Amino acid sequence: MKNPWSIRMRAAKTAKSQKSRVKSPNLKLKTQNSKMSEIHISGAEGLYKKSEIQTVVNKYIERALNHSRGKADKIVITIEDIKQQPETITALPVVTIKNTTSQEGGKIAGHLLRAAGISKIAIDKAFELIKRDSMRGAVLITAEHGRRLDPDKERGVRVSRLGITNSARKQLSIELMRYRINTETVQDALVLASKVSSCNHVIAEVCISDDPDYTTGYVASRDFGYTRIPHIKNKGNKSGGRVFFVKEGVDIRNLIAYLERKPLIISKVSACKGIESIDEILSHPHL
Ligand code: WAQ
């Protein structure tokens, strides 16, 4: 893709904050402002050709205005010519875990993460953070000690400047159609997870949608690919989030610069699979 443009959207709802943090008169102004806090409703981002900007912006606005998390009262759209040639990568392979109950979903995610080398402490911390209020971005925690590294605890880190070429998207649609999972939600999540896992400092990712009616989540890693987990949460639950498990001692500024700013585009798709048991998945690491 030549001369791609980055398009980002975020939609929020203002709400009265429960917290009152008046500590000193100097903080009064700040406290008054922070009484109104923003609840994250939805977000989207991608790299596109200039000729696609208007269509994409329309689609993003439509998404922002009609969202199951609620009515947005603020929508921010950023459109930038990034003036750089994106690097190209191959998408992770997709597989879906055989799972029918929400009791099992969380356990399966834990198994996959343990198999990818994440400690129990880090996994427990991740689920605890995901259960809280939804954030705009992802949490970064270290894979061994479970230390949280992202500096802005309310926002997290928002992965951006990522996309897929039109020919790779067609190929991906063909792959996903074979398993009846060719939706924009799956495609977008796969593009994001593929960028994240292309970063060597990230070992694995876990994602649970914050949409109350979307109950499939995933665990992604270079070892096991993009592993979809049906019923990772119960319907009606509005909490969700993403956690990236990173190597201990990672240079956090470099890592965030990579995730937020490095232009990267998927130009190739891996062969995908249908439904497999966790044992099948764990016995065939794909790389
Ligand atoms: N960068 C970092 N974190 C993000 C980003 C981003 N670009 N987009 C979303 N998040 C975080 C944020 O905390 C959200 O609250 C959370 O992820 C969930 O986002 O194959 O819909 O957009 O069927 O609700 C998974 C698809 C769908 C599984 C995930 O996520 C499948 C989804 P949502």
Ligand code: MG
């Ligand atoms: Mg969502």
